[in-house]
Amino acid sequence: MNQLMKRKSRGDIWFDIFNYVLLSIVMLLVLFPLYFVLIASFSDPNYIYSGEVWLFPKGFTLDGYERIFNDSSIWIGYANSILYATLGTIIGVAVTVFAAYPLARKDLVGKSAIMWFLMVTMFFSGGLIPTYLLIKDLHMLNTIWALVIPGAGGVFNVIIVRTFFQSSIPDEMWEAASIDGCSNTRFFWSIVLPLSKSILAVMVLYHVVGFWNGFFDALIYLNDESKYPLQLVLRNILVQNQVNSGMMIDVESYAAKMRVTELIKYGVIIVSSLPLLMLYPFLQKYFVKGVMIGSIKG
């Protein structure tokens, strides 16, 4: 093959240059907004207002962060989000994985009926109001359970895990184990799960990100501010411009308040998104794996 490798033609060199330049521009377009939020959160808000912050922080200050860290609502939101994400992930992953294993087995009686039972919900649902009324009747309104139970075991996740089991746990394994007198439960615990660490990681990550970033269920089902997850606290600050008066106690004029509000906005974006953005490059392969398995037609 090597002798056949021609020197690159001029057109191909241009193609490569064009490709690199364009992709680099795309990358910068994605990166710059994130980077700008970071530098703006350390800059004097007067410089942000006058448009003097471009590539580096100007008038370096930690004032925004001090105000954020001294305010309890963000930390309550943080704690709530961690609680919901932990409990929701445990319940969600357990339901999903337990359901996926039997459905991955060739010899399960009634398998296609159960698959249909799950799949129907992808195309048809009761919708927002009937679900809301149900949660109300179950007295789950304003409780953590409304956030972590109703959505557990989403069809798409079940299909991903099932596909993984089908492709990585050969039937012969179960046949051999059952001849030796191994029960289904024991086989699942001591053979299937240890072989499925990667898909468990994928599921845990999907759930954590979902709970961490989701706000719709909390918006509908929760009314106590003390139960608000981080995203709802953020919504008050970022979207509705409601910064806690506690953060502003020392700020006098209306104009100064506006500026500090802006600084706090940049700061909370960083405080809320940084954990995930820092962690995700190390976990990237799991997210990619999930997408890959999900794209195989189940």
Place this chain on the structure above:
Amino acid sequence: MNSRTSSLDHSTIKPKRKRWSRVKRDYELYLFLLPIIILYLVFKYYPMYGVQIAFKDFSPSQGIWGSEWVGFQHFIDFFNSYNFWTIITNTLSLSFLSLLFGFPAPIIIALMLNQMLGKRYKKFVQTVIYAPHFISTVVLIGMLNVFLSPNSGIVNHVITMFGGDPILFMADEGWFRPLYILSGIWQETGFSTIIYLAALAGVNPELHEAATMDGASKWKRVWNVDIPSILPTIVILLILALGNIMSIGFEKAFLMQSDLNYGTSNIIPTYVYEMGIQKAQYSFSTAVGLFNSLINIILIVTVNRIAKKITETSLW
């Protein structure tokens, strides 16, 4: 120790009894399935039974069963309401335009990434462009707010630098759709390339070698080898996307919505929320949601049929 017969063993027991004995043998597997079945019956199927309130005058004191039937009254009210066409047009324009601009973007980026030679730089670019996918919708809209702010936002600083007047982006009906679509492209394009890159990784390298030997340029190889190879993937994802055209998300539109851009940002999901959760018109809101689901189902089936006829690729 009694060795049980494995499923491979074609014994001569009658099939019916054999099935039953298999169910008994695998009783644990049904226990595994129990939680999801109960959850679905309660939280997915019971609300489907509750959908009947779209045809009733629901009052909480009477309950779902006890409320008066009113037939299609709520649907008729919705069709006759002064903002019916606005809502339908808003919903369809928003989702159709999002698809039109958002769908090709990851395909183009994936084809370009696939042609990149430097492995390390490629990985770095991928890591960066996947990142926005992990930002929450609330933060995304918060970023729009700070960047587009009329007096402190960086975008208006650039506009005024070139001598323009600051634009009130977030308070303008005309800007709602472009902002919705562009922010969506910024957030999801990178992550959506994963599927196409996986498809491109499966392209037979011999095809590329043969094309190179025939003197095909890189551009020609992308056009004649890469694109045809990932066409089935593109078609499947396009069917899925077209089928979801009526199920546009609530979150982003809701967060971007204000009285000032209500004329373009009022779409079916936000309307259902407004009428049902905020104004407690349970029956009417359910009817609007049901109307939306029905159109969606009709769409999915139709799109799938057309795709089957034209490309022989389909979902079922």
